[in-house]
Amino acid sequence: MDIGIDGRIDQRSTVNAGAAQNDMLRSARFRVERETHWRQLDELVTRAEQGGAAALGYDEVRNLASGYRQAMNSLSVARDISLDRALIAYLESLCARAYLVVYAPQESLGGLTSRLLRHGIPQAVRRSALPLFIGFLALILGAAAGYRLYESDPSWFYTFVPPEMADQRTPDASADYLRSTIYGDEGQQDSDRLAAFSAFLFSHNTSIVVLIFTLGVFVSVPSFILTFYNGLILGAFFAMFARKGLGYDVFAWLSIHGVTELAAIAIACAGGARLGLAVLLPGTRTRKEALRHQAHDAVKLAILAALMLVVAAFIEGVLRQLIQDPTSRLIIGWGVGLFWIAWLTLGGRGGKTPREAVR
Amino acid sequence: MNQSLRDGKRAGEFIPPEGVPITFAIASLGTRFGAQFLDILFTTIATIIIAVVIVFTGVLPESAQGMLMVLLGFLVQTPYYILSELIWNGRTLGKRITGIRVINVDGRRLTPHQVTARNLMKEVEIFAPMSLLASVGYQSAWENGLTSLWLLVVVVVPFTNRRRQRLGDVIAGTLVVDNPRSVLLSDLAVSAPAAASAQPAFEFLPEHLDVYGKYELQTLEDVLRDSTKTANHTEIQQIVRTITRRIRYEDAVKPGQELTFLNEFYRAQREHLESLKLFGTLRENKYHQYARTEAKRLI
Numbered sequence: 001m002d003i004g005i006d007g008r009i010d011q012r013s014t015v016n017a018g019a020a021q022n023d024m025l026r027s028a029r030f031r032v033e034r035e036t037h038w039r040q041l042d043e044l045v046t047r048a049e050q051g052g053a054a055a056l057g058y059d060e061v062r063n064l065a066s067g068y069r070q071a072m073n074s075l076s077v078a079r080d081i082s083l084d085r086a087l088i089a090y091l092e093s094l095c096a097r098a099y100l101v102v103y104a105p106q107e108s109l110g111g112l113t114s115r116l117l118r119h120g121i122p123q124a125v126r127r128s129a130l131p132l133f134i135g136f137l138a139l140i141l142g143a144a145a146g147y148r149l150y151e152s153d154p155s156w157f158y159t160f161v162p163p164e165m166a167d168q169r170t171p172d173a174s175a176d177y178l179r180s181t182i183y184g185d186e187g188q189q190d191s192d193r194l195a196a197f198s199a200f201l202f203s204h205n206t207s208i209v210v211l212i213f214t215l216g217v218f219v220s221v222p223s224f225i226l227t228f229y230n231g232l233i234l235g236a237f238f239a240m241f242a243r244k245g246l247g248y249d250v251f252a253w254l255s256i257h258g259v260t261e262l263a264a265i266a267i268a269c270a271g272g273a274r275l276g277l278a279v280l281l282p283g284t285r286t287r288k289e290a291l292r293h294q295a296h297d298a299v300k301l302a303i304l305a306a307l308m309l310v311v312a313a314f315i316e317g318v319l320r321q322l323i324q325d326p327t328s329r330l331i332i333g334w335g336v337g338l339f340w341i342a343w344l345t346l347g348g349r350g351g352k353t354p355r356e357a358v359r
Numbered sequence: 360m361n362q363s364l365r366d367g368k369r370a371g372e373f374i375p376p377e378g379v380p381i382t383f384a385i386a387s388l389g390t391r392f393g394a395q396f397l398d399i400l401f402t403t404i405a406t407i408i409i410a411v412v413i414v415f416t417g418v419l420p421e422s423a424q425g426m427l428m429v430l431l432g433f434l435v436q437t438p439y440y441i442l443s444e445l446i447w448n449g450r451t452l453g454k455r456i457t458g459i460r461v462i463n464v465d466g467r468r469l470t471p472h473q474v475t476a477r478n479l480m481k482e483v484e485i486f487a488p489m490s491l492l493a494s495v496g497y498q499s500a501w502e503n504g505l506t507s508l509w510l511l512v513v514v515v516v517p518f519t520n521r522r523r524q525r526l527g528d529v530i531a532g533t534l535v536v537d538n539p540r541s542v543l544l545s546d547l548a549v550s551a552p553a554a555a556s557a558q559p560a561f562e563f564l565p566e567h568l569d570v571y572g573k574y575e576l577q578t579l580e581d582v583l584r585d586s587t588k589t590a591n592h593t594e595i596q597q598i599v600r601t602i603t604r605r606i607r608y609e610d611a612v613k614p615g616q617e618l619t620f621l622n623e624f625y626r627a628q629r630e631h632l633e634s635l636k637l638f639g640t641l642r643e644n645k646y647h648q649y650a651r652t653e654a655k656r657l658i
Contacts, residue, residue: 026634028546032546032549073379095379299475317425
């Protein structure tokens with residue numbers, strides 16, 4: 001660790017201090033001997049703070065690292081021998097600043113993203129079988145309940161579906177109108193309106209997804225309820241079209257983006273469920289520790305959900321208007337779904353990276 | 360460390376891998392609120408500018424515009440905070456301006472996971488209540504009640520823990536601290552003898568120095584560093600009077616010599632206390648004698 005700068009500095013400082021050294025306090029002498037070091041480190045740290053460690057040369061980075069350890073050393077000695085508060089305060093803040101520079105993240109954003117996509121997310125998903133089951137269960141139960149309730153009484157639709165989401169697609173609308181909403185080929189103006197509507201749905205979905213995820217902290221009940229509610233809307237919606245004999249068409253219409261979008265909602269619910277399970281069943285850990293532990297995978301699930309939502313929004317906003325044939329819609333929707341499944345089950349199987357390192 | 364509460368600042372002590380504890384001043388909630396406010400302001404302004412540019416240049420078809428705008432609105436929320444804290448090592452724009460930053464509680468480097476986790480919780484703690492608050496007028500009474508309960512919980516959590524962590528901080532294991540700033544002040548014990556070594560004006564005996572402890576010494580240091588207090592300041596004269604009375608210093612301090620006396624006393628006292636400390640006797644304050652008799656009885 002000693003890289004040869006000590007001798008030079010010490011000599012100069014002893015010359016500076018001169019004869020006064022002898023009748024100085026021990027702590028003052030300690031300070032005079034090391035002050036040049038600290039100032040050098042201070043200067044390096046200041047430059048690194050301004051321009052990042054990239055602003056420093058090779059030797060300077062080396063000096064920064066060794067200077068940091070020396071300053072740490074000085075701090076611990078100063079605490080023992082000195083009562084000069086200014087000195088200790090200075091060293092403490094200098095060490096803190098140097099610490100923040102030395103222990104800055106050393107990964108590029110690109111590396112981070114690719115690692116997340118290659119191992120992080122697929123492995124996290126595979127570790128979350130039970131929460132995922134809970135998430136999809138909530139959605140499917142909700143859809144089934146919505147469907148059955150609509151079957152028994154169509155006026156349930158108005159209870160479930162918020163009017164701004166239904167957008168004139170109500171049980172009272174004619175089959176022809178409903179068909180026109182599925183195949184938005186009514187001309188430029190109508191498709192613009194549809195695009196705006198899908199944009200609204202996207203922002204609605206993102207806030208729903210984030211809420212579903214984060215509210216999972218409260219014993220995952222809100223996640224479950226919100227997901228269930230989304231399922232209800234879906235079920236009622238589907239039932240309404242199915243009643244008018246548009247079951248296949250609406251299935252295709254929903255599939256093209258819904259496979260991705262609804263899966264994203266269920267996955268967000270799974271993330272929330274992980275948080276909730278940590279609070280509910282912390283095991284041998286304390287609740288705080290369990291929450292922190294589960295959050296590793298839960299956050300990855302949330303990122304995955306966000307990613308899928310963006311993809312779904314793209315499909316919804318662009319592809320759905322372009323592709324009108326129900327069969328192609330089905331193929332694209334479920335094809336993308338298959339891609340997700342393949343990625344999540346097969347990705348990161350290499351097993352070279354240990355679990356801890358992935359975090 | 361005894362300085363953990365100086366200047367009325369809360370301090371979080373944490374241990375870096377080198378094993379020497381460092382203290383960070385915990386950022387005040389007001390500063391954090393300010394940083395959050397600035398961030399929201401900046402992101403809103405940026406969104407508006409980009410939206411105006413998109414609409415007025417009109418290079419994109421209308422349907423793509425809407426999509427792009429919504430994507431933009433999504434990006435300036437959680438993703439903005441995550442990315443900026445990743446890039447600037449725990450600082451967003453607002454945090455940079457207000458001089459605070461996020462650090463890892465356990466002394467390691469801030470991990471991407473922590474940044475993501477704490478900012479995802481921001482949705483629950485800040486954005487969702489904000490949008491609920493905006494629609495207070497359209498909500499039913501019990502929805503308003505729920506909103507205020509939610510707000511209450513979110514606001515109360517940082518007050519319930521010593522380190523002022525909000526929910527996201529607790530989950531991610533992070534801490535928001537003031538950016539450390541370092542200024543090296545001159546050593547009082549060095550600057551003084553340069554003038555005084557020629558003629559040591561005051562002689563202090565061991566019994567003079569046995570009265571005070573570390574606390575009094577450092578209080579005196581603060582007084583001496585305060586450049587507004589000149590020699591004939593009444594406060595200085597009063598301090599000199601108090602000290603001479605307490606340590607039973609016989610010689611009278613001549614008018615005009617008060618600062619020299621205090622400097623000399625500071626140096627002698629510090630030398631004494633430091634050498635005691637080196638041998639394992641740390642005198643915290645002037646009540647050390649009571650503590651010492653206790654210890655003797657034990658021996």
